[in-house]
Amino acid sequence: MxxxxxxxxxxxxxxxxxxxxxxxxxxxxxxxxxxxxxxxxxxxxNVSMGLLDVLSSSSVLKSENGVDCRNYGASDGIPEAKKLMADIMGTTPDKVIVYGNASLNVMYDTVARSYTHGILGSTPWCKLDTIKFLCPVPGYDRHFAITERFGIEMINIPMTTKGPDMDLIEKYVSEDESIKGIWCVPKYSNPQGISYSNETVSRFANLKPAAKDFRIYWDNAYAIHHLYEDNQDEILDIIGECARAGNPDMVFEFSSTSKVSFPGSGVAALATSAANIAEFKDQLTIQTIGHDKINQLRHVKYFKNIDGLxxxxxxxxxxxxxxxxxxxxxxxxxxxxxxxxxxxxxxxxxxxxxxxxxxxxxxxxxxxxxxxxxxxxxxxxxxxxxxxxxxxxxxxxxxxxxxxxxxxxxxxxxxxxxxxxxxxxxxx
Amino acid sequence: MxxxxxxxxxxxxxxxxxxxxxxxxxxxxxxxxxxxxxxxxxxxxNVSMGLLDVLSSSSVLKSENGVDCRNYGASDGIPEAKKLMADIMGTTPDKVIVYGNASLNVMYDTVARSYTHGILGSTPWCKLDTIKFLCPVPGYDRHFAITERFGIEMINIPMTTKGPDMDLIEKYVSEDESIKGIWCVPKYSNPQGISYSNETVSRFANLKPAAKDFRIYWDNAYAIHHLYEDNQDEILDIIGECARAGNPDMVFEFSSTSKVSFPGSGVAALATSAANIAEFKDQLTIQTIGHDKINQLRHVKYFKNIDGLxxxxxxxxxxxxxxxxxxxxxxxxxxxxxxxxxxxxxxxxxxxxxxxxxxxxxxxxxxxxxxxxxxxxxxxxxxxxxxxxxxxxxxxxxxxxxxxxxxxxxxxxxxxxxxxxxxxxxxx
Structure with a gap:
């Protein structure tokens, strides 16, 4: 035509x-x-229904370090679940906290805690006049909904085929102390399916933010969600890159098994630096009695490891x-x-x-x-x-x-x- | 001796x-x-291990209103889980939101949201100089830890054998607008095991708070946790009492199956008025993609109803x-x-x-x-x-x-x- x-x-x-x-x-x-x-x-x-068969009343529900998964405790997750989630994100278990059923909740929570309590000693955002986030566009509506709900001003950053416009990001982040974060879906991005190039990830890791509490909100939602066996994107490990660049605390990485096992009944996780992990864990002791360790165990028993995933x-x-x-x-x-x-x-x-x-x-x-x-x-x-x-x-x-x-x-x-x-x- | x-x-x-x-x-x-x-x-x-047998790969995971519990949706819970949790609390399913695995998390969240966004249009607590909570003592350390973490000033209220000292509570609540809440464990209280008398519950429901956003944080943690079959305490339904007293929005009631099924792998719930429910649900659309409906279904299939519980x-x-x-x-x-x-x-x-x-x-x-x-x-x-x-x-x-x-x-x-x-x- x-x-x-x-x-x-x-x-x-x-x-x-x-x-x-x-x-x-x-x-x-x-x-x-x-x-x-x-x-x-x-x-x-239907492909995940077998997940419901791996635990029964005759199962021993102990984690590999002896925690009774049926009881209170281990609020940062059982070790084998940390390992599984670390492998999804391409990082190591020591950098991981395993959460409940949804990474969106962890993201909301992370923004909420920054708002109420600040990050590593910085001023809580609720005490500041203006907070801004950079938003690569087009992007994920539920990310934007969280920042909008907290009255955070959002600035559009155009996407390119290699990821968001890094020139613009570098300029904004280095010049404006009120910019506290950027929402990223680095792999098979929502909605364009674009994966960030090595150069893009590296430039992210080397940002020189004016705000000490600036963080990259790295939603690695589709880390293992390839369509093809022989034509897959891989992205650099942002946590490792940030550490090497002398910015170890600058990134919060999120992931979950929502679209691996069952949406709403999966396992979510956060990966970040030791200092950030310590702060998150400290808040967890106030916030919860722990997450669902039986479901963590169920996932590990079913998927076994990254190859199984x-x-x-x-x-x-x-x-x-x-x-x-x-x-x-x-x-x-x-x-x-x-x-x-x-x-x-x-x-x-x-x-x-x-x-x-x-x-x-x-x-x-x-x-x-x-x-x-x-x-x-x-x-x-x-x-x-x-x-x-x-x-x-x-x-x-x-x-x-x-x-x-x-x-x-x-x-x-x-x-x-x-x-x-x-x-x-x-x-x- | x-x-x-x-x-x-x-x-x-x-x-x-x-x-x-x-x-x-x-x-x-x-x-x-x-x-x-x-x-x-x-x-x-061990008494709850049968919970792990009720669902398998051959189960149909649909809720009674046709929701596929394996997928996104129904962020306020499936109807049969609302009914079960309502029965535990002695209220009706329309007043219930079913949450994730822990009521402590729901309580933290409720305080956090009041802090960041206010309650039914009132000023967010983070914008006010002083926020106070009344704390019946002795009480539950993790309640106090939440309010302490938000910088909320806590005032001791002595317990009596019929519940907390209501004279003192009525005086504080009616005179001081900065008092926004009170932590209560109304049945088999932590740690004394005291259950609030009908008069106590009724006086709670008839409070005339100076603050519009004053709420009773009613942690009904031990609602069905009797030691004796023939010698049990029952308390009045605070939600019904508040409604009758013209204070329908004044109470948030919390409960969970943590000490019914498995701590950390149970189901938690909130019960409150229609206006509060609407506000909580609105925030839930921002906060999460929903809770674990498969686990809700698992609990309903195992316990069936209040008699089973x-x-x-x-x-x-x-x-x-x-x-x-x-x-x-x-x-x-x-x-x-x-x-x-x-x-x-x-x-x-x-x-x-x-x-x-x-x-x-x-x-x-x-x-x-x-x-x-x-x-x-x-x-x-x-x-x-x-x-x-x-x-x-x-x-x-x-x-x-x-x-x-x-x-x-x-x-x-x-x-x-x-x-x-x-x-x-x-x-x-």
Missing amino acids: KSFKEMNKEELLELKGELENKYNEEKALGLSLDMSRGKPSSTQL NAHMKKHADQMRPKFEAVIEVLKNELGGLEIGSWIAPKGGYFISFEALEGCAKAIVAKCKDAGVVMTNAGATYPYGKDPKNSNIRIAPSFPEPQELLQATDLFVLCVKIVSVEKLLELL | KSFKEMNKEELLELKGELENKYNEEKALGLSLDMSRGKPSSTQL NAHMKKHADQMRPKFEAVIEVLKNELGGLEIGSWIAPKGGYFISFEALEGCAKAIVAKCKDAGVVMTNAGATYPYGKDPKNSNIRIAPSFPEPQELLQATDLFVLCVKIVSVEKLLELL
Whole structure:
């Protein structure tokens, strides 16, 4: 098909009519499909059901250092769970605290504690007038929601194919003491699926922040979430890099098994320096009687080690890969050459990021919704829900079953076409 | 034996010599026993092992309203878990949010959120100069640790046999707007095992606080933790009482299955008014992707309902009752009539509270420790670890196995006698 941008008014109007007819037919089908959240499908969750068989009433529930996992104690996690989570993050167990079921909770908590008690002796943020975070965009809506809830001012940092714009980050961080953090998803980023280059990670580790309590909030959510066995991204270990750069305390790394075992019933962890670990553990003694060590043990017994985890992740990949490829195929076939949108085919993670023509994202998402396909809200990938170009749409292919996914994607590209034609007509 | 208080100097000195000989013999045994924490013994934990058998890879993990418990969603808990936790607290499921594994965490979180965001529109505590909490004493050290960590000023309120001194509470709460809360363990209180009378609960519900954001922090930790089948305490439903008194939002009630199933691997819950629930749920959308619904389902499938819970608690009681009775028996036989200490024989909960002669608690605990028996630190039952009379000692009989418990209690009463004799000699 010809690029929409090369069409004249007559051609566009004719196309609009055809597309609208097709849309009305689709709408009449009464679809009810959801591509809005990075949520595994129920078929995908079946691959982890064996997790429920590894412990029974005849199991000995002792950790390798003799802790009775059924009782109080070991509030920073059992050693074998620390090792498993360390391997996921590419660090060592001494740098790890194992938490409860969700890393988002650990992130909220980390921001909340900085707000109420400060970091390593610095002034609690609640006593300061202005706190700012840098936010690579497009990014993860729930990160932005946490900082927004604490009244933290968020500054957009554009993403490149190698990670966020480091020139800009270096400038901001070194000049402004009120900048206390940056949200990063360094591997298979949400939503673009971009992995930070070695140079990017190294420049992060070598930041010279004006604020002593500046921290990199390194959400390594998709560390082992590859789509391909033979074409995987790897990123540098930020904790090691920071230590080598003389900035050992500058990073908090988060991870979990939410999309490895079961979302909501997994194990989350934090990795950071010894000084930060000591401070977190001290607060943990006030905050909790400990996390679910039986579930930690369950995960270790089921996955055994990083090899077991990787083998398990292949089963997830076998379900995810065809979905991603199907969506990319539709995008390519239906939108290729039309000059009305662009996307990146990711090698891992949970999302495909779509860049529509400027000013079109909200209308596309609304049009999808009208015909029964729920997409992530346009704007959600930006702080305050405000995409300045109104062009980014996050596609989450994981939840619908394959047939539904195709229907949903067909409708999506149809809506992209209609809204783009309308926009181009407007611009004529 | 004659009351120590009636002995003359000569008698006391002779007694001291005898007791010290006995103490040195005990010390030579090299005991290593722990009566410090309200921690179930491993034998006791065995009664809950069946919990690990109710779910397997062939289970259908759907909640009664069709939620896939393996996936994201239902961040306030599945309906059947709300019902179970509501029944424990004597309230209704609509008033309940089911949390993660520990109610202490929910309490910390509730204080933290009040500090950072305020309650129902009131000023966040971090923006106020002084925040105060009332603390019935003796009380639970981990409550006091939370408020201390947030710089909240704590005011001691003496306990009576019917609950805390309500005259004092009514006066403080109605006159001082900086008083924002009170820590309560209303049933089988920690450490005295006192249950609040109907009049006490009713007076709580009818408080007229000066501060709109004053809340009763009602830690119903031992709601179903009776020692006797035929001699149980019941308390009024504080949430219902508050609603009737026109103070629907004034109470946060906490509970968990920590000492029902497994400490650290149980289910925690909050119960409160509709307005408070709405605010908590709103924050939950920022704070977490939800709690462990598989573990919620596991608990419901195992316990089924309140009758199942009560039947299960009888198994705990069968192990706890002899331990409590053994300790009380030793106290009675060894200290009865000596006028050097008093205690209450509780009908439930996890502790026995011992009142030594004024000024003796620290020395008794230290002497126990020297001979290998760890007690809760003297002072721990008071805010800031400061027992103004230095007389209260919390005895936790649950963890040691029966034979160890007897040894530990024998040593304890021996230390009470020695330190009391020394004190009485001092006073002569």
